[in-house]
Amino acid sequence: MNDIICATRGGQGSRAVRTRAVALARETGLPLLFIFVVDLHHLNEPDKLLAEPLRQEAYWLGRVMLEIARQQAESAGLQAEVVIREGFMREELVRILQQRRAYRLLLGAPRRASVSVFGDDAIEQFAQEIEQETGIPTEIVHPETTP
Amino acid sequence: MNQATLANLLASTANQTDSFIRLEIIFVVLLSIAALVAYFSRRLRHLPYTVALVLVGGALTFISGETISFGANFGDIILLLLVPPLIFEATLHIKWEALRRDLLPILLLALVGSLVGAFLVAWPVSYLLGFAPLAAFTFGALMSATDPVAVISFFRGLGVSQRLALLIEGESLFNDGVAIVLFTVALGIGEAMSNGAAETFQFNQALLQFIRVAGGGLLIGITSGYIVSTVILKQVDDHLIETATTVALAFGSFVLAEQFHLSGILAVVAAGIFVGNIGSQNTSPTTQIALNNFWEFLAFTANSFVFLLIGLQTHINDMVQIVPKIGVAIVAVLVSRAIIVYGLTALNNRFNRLGRIPPHFQHVMFWGGLRGAISLALAVKLAESPDILGGTVTSDILLMTFGVVLFTLLAQATTLTSLLRRLGLTRKPTHVMEKERQQGQLLAKRAGKAMLDKLYHEGGLAREVWQAMAVVYDDEIAHSSHGLITHLQNYAELKQQMVMQARHETLKAERSALAEALRRGLIGEEVYRELVEYTDNRAAALTILQHSQDENDNNRQPAAGSGP
Numbered sequence: 001m002n003d004i005i006c007a008t009r010g011g012q013g014s015r016a017v018r019t020r021a022v023a024l025a026r027e028t029g030l031p032l033l034f035i036f037v038v039d040l041h042h043l044n045e046p047d048k049l050l051a052e053p054l055r056q057e058a059y060w061l062g063r064v065m066l067e068i069a070r071q072q073a074e075s076a077g078l079q080a081e082v083v084i085r086e087g088f089m090r091e092e093l094v095r096i097l098q099q100r101r102a103y104r105l106l107l108g109a110p111r112r113a114s115v116s117v118f119g120d121d122a123i124e125q126f127a128q129e130i131e132q133e134t135g136i137p138t139e140i141v142h143p144e145t146t147p
Numbered sequence: 148m149n150q151a152t153l154a155n156l157l158a159s160t161a162n163q164t165d166s167f168i169r170l171e172i173i174f175v176v177l178l179s180i181a182a183l184v185a186y187f188s189r190r191l192r193h194l195p196y197t198v199a200l201v202l203v204g205g206a207l208t209f210i211s212g213e214t215i216s217f218g219a220n221f222g223d224i225i226l227l228l229l230v231p232p233l234i235f236e237a238t239l240h241i242k243w244e245a246l247r248r249d250l251l252p253i254l255l256l257a258l259v260g261s262l263v264g265a266f267l268v269a270w271p272v273s274y275l276l277g278f279a280p281l282a283a284f285t286f287g288a289l290m291s292a293t294d295p296v297a298v299i300s301f302f303r304g305l306g307v308s309q310r311l312a313l314l315i316e317g318e319s320l321f322n323d324g325v326a327i328v329l330f331t332v333a334l335g336i337g338e339a340m341s342n343g344a345a346e347t348f349q350f351n352q353a354l355l356q357f358i359r360v361a362g363g364g365l366l367i368g369i370t371s372g373y374i375v376s377t378v379i380l381k382q383v384d385d386h387l388i389e390t391a392t393t394v395a396l397a398f399g400s401f402v403l404a405e406q407f408h409l410s411g412i413l414a415v416v417a418a419g420i421f422v423g424n425i426g427s428q429n430t431s432p433t434t435q436i437a438l439n440n441f442w443e444f445l446a447f448t449a450n451s452f453v454f455l456l457i458g459l460q461t462h463i464n465d466m467v468q469i470v471p472k473i474g475v476a477i478v479a480v481l482v483s484r485a486i487i488v489y490g491l492t493a494l495n496n497r498f499n500r501l502g503r504i505p506p507h508f509q510h511v512m513f514w515g516g517l518r519g520a521i522s523l524a525l526a527v528k529l530a531e532s533p534d535i536l537g538g539t540v541t542s543d544i545l546l547m548t549f550g551v552v553l554f555t556l557l558a559q560a561t562t563l564t565s566l567l568r569r570l571g572l573t574r575k576p577t578h579v580m581e582k583e584r585q586q587g588q589l590l591a592k593r594a595g596k597a598m599l600d601k602l603y604h605e606g607g608l609a610r611e612v613w614q615a616m617a618v619v620y621d622d623e624i625a626h627s628s629h630g631l632i633t634h635l636q637n638y639a640e641l642k643q644q645m646v647m648q649a650r651h652e653t654l655k656a657e658r659s660a661l662a663e664a665l666r667r668g669l670i671g672e673e674v675y676r677e678l679v680e681y682t683d684n685r686a687a688a689l690t691i692l693q694h695s696q697d698e699n700d701n702n703r704q705p706a707a708g709s710g711p
Contacts, residue, residue, distance in 0.1 A: 009643075010639070010640065010642065010643030010646070011639070011640050011643065012638070012639060012640045013639065014639040014640070014642075014643070015636055015639035015642075016639070042695065043501060043691065043695055049684065050684060050687055050688050050691065053681075053684035053685050053687065053688035054688040054691060054692065056685065056688070057650075057685050057688040057689050057692060058688075058692060060650070061646065061647070061650070061689075061692065064646050064650075065643070065646070068642065108639075143637075143639065
């Protein structure tokens with residue numbers, strides 16, 4: 001318990017957030033858990049025939065992304081746990097934070113230079129909502145902050 | 148045979164020979180001009196090749212003071228000779244999966260857009276210029292279609308995103324079929340009215356005619372494409388015969404459809420898509436290379452002729468006299484295009500959230516709605532029968548069409564690159580290009596090293612030479628590999644793209660393995676079909692996920708798929 005939870009998806013901030021999560025885990029000695037949420041709700045009712053293949057393929061990609069994260073932790077001498085959840089991104093993150101009574105949630109943000117103010121606000125707002133609901137500190141990591 | 152008859156025959160043969168030689172000379176001169184213009188426009192870079200051709204053609208006509216005669220109608224040369232191969236070549240590259248994904252907005256723009264566009268252009272032309280409603284609608288019909296030839300040739304050179312290119316190409320390929328039908332309907336009504344046979348416009352009849360012409364054309368294209376793809380391309384393994392067959396298909400499907408008064412262009416579109424998706428799978432790699440090379444050359448030649456001919460047929464002096472009318476036509480066409488693109492994409496985005504078209508795509512679709520050869524060819528055809536709408540109006544329509552076409556090519560086409568650049572849509576981002584470059588170098592070096600090892604193991608290299616070369620290769624591979632890893636660390640999202648690309652490749656390999664297992668009798672037909680369907684569905688699902696990812700990256704919206 002008191003895990004460091006790192007949400008990963010493979011976007012612009014993914015390496016930065018993983019690096020920060022690994023550093024934090026080493027610094028605090030707390031267990032590290034990478035989570036990938038299969039959230040297909042934004043696809044908005046795809047073809048019924050493809051609903052199941054979409055889910056399977058998203059799981060497949062999630063497993064690959066988590067394996068990349070696990071390897072990054074391993075190369076830093078850490079054994080990280082990996083978890084795939086399915087549902088709404090926000091709800092699933094809240095659920096795992098509460099289940100694990102997490103120490104902190106780390107979220108990766110897109111690159112500042114290439115993103116609109118709207119995009120920055122969105123991730124900030126997302127993090128604030130989770131923090132308010134769970135009381136667990138949420139940290140946003142930008143790619144620029146990691147060497 | 149008496150002496151007089153023989154003399155007549157000889158004279159006639161001599162005349163025919165003369166006209167053939169004249170045609171041959173024109174062909175050689177035009178091809179030489181096209182090659183020169185292509186060479187210089189590549190060096191100038193800022194001036195699109197197609198626009199340069201129009202300018203050169205226009206300048207030649209202006210200097211000589213007369214338009215060139217080819218011994219055949221300009222409209223016929225464009226429509227019957229040059230457009231079929233251009234459309235066929237364009238459709239060969241359209242992947243059905245990608246087309247299917249955006250079929251709704253494409254058909255919405257092509258069908259509804261063309262029809263509404265014709266009325267939207269007709270109204271101000273009738274109101275401001277005093278054209279009779281039928282004449283104004285005929286002009287609207289001419290202008291309602293964005294020209295696939297102008298659009299495709301331009302977008303090919305710009306390296307825009309595949310989806311944006313497909314949206315614009317797809318719309319332009321399908322909507323000219325609609326425009327031609329609308330034009331034919333308008334002419335038919337005009338003819339009937341001038342003969343006193345009809346006084347009212349019957350919408351039901353026009354709709355039925357449209358369905359018959361468009362549907363019939365597509366059916367002919369699908370049927371002929373199916374026969375060529377599954378019989379000739381599958382059974383014959385000779386790249387020359389197969390290439391010749393595709394030429395016969397491109398022109399044959401067009402002529403056959405036209406013979407039955409159906410849409411020849413839609414027939415070519417359907418045949419091309421069929422061959423590009425089904426037929427090409429039934430050919431050997433050698434044939435595919437031969438087909439690509441041949442059609443690339445043919446498209447270049449036909450494309451060059453189309454734009455050069457537009458320039459050569461431009462009546463600058465006559466156009467100057469009706470500048471205000473041309474101005475009204477240009478504004479009408481632009482306003483109508485804006486209403487159609489922004490209105491219909493908003494409708495699409497409302498009901499088709501999976502296939503939403505982002506705002507910066509819409510701006511390009513609006514400004515990229517070029518008009519070209521097909522509008523001109525139809526206007527010239529109209530000019531052949533001036534009695535239908537009246538001589539002055541017909542002449543005005545012809546010149547207004549030239550005016551709008553020239554405006555879209557000279558003003559819109561030349562500024563499209565700037566627009567694409569401002570919207571960040573030209574080429575791939577620098578970091579993506581860099582990843583591809585490094586990945587390409589790594590792949591090439593690994594292939595070189597593999598060949599080196601093969602040569603050595605086959606006894607083609609002395610041990611010392613192999614060892615020395617291998618050390619250098621290993622060093623280069625390590626260097627490239629390190630560069631790629633560092634780059635991927637700086638741009639983490641590229642790793643995700645790489646995963647998705649690799650997944651596409653592995654799914655293809657899974658599919659091929661199933662085909663091989665079926666061929667070897669390891670699995671039966673039923674299991675094969677079941678597993679292939681499963682693999683294809685996974686591939687389609689992957690494409691949707693990738694598509695959604697790209698959209699998120701482009702829109703940067705706080706959707707569930709974005710975030711960490």
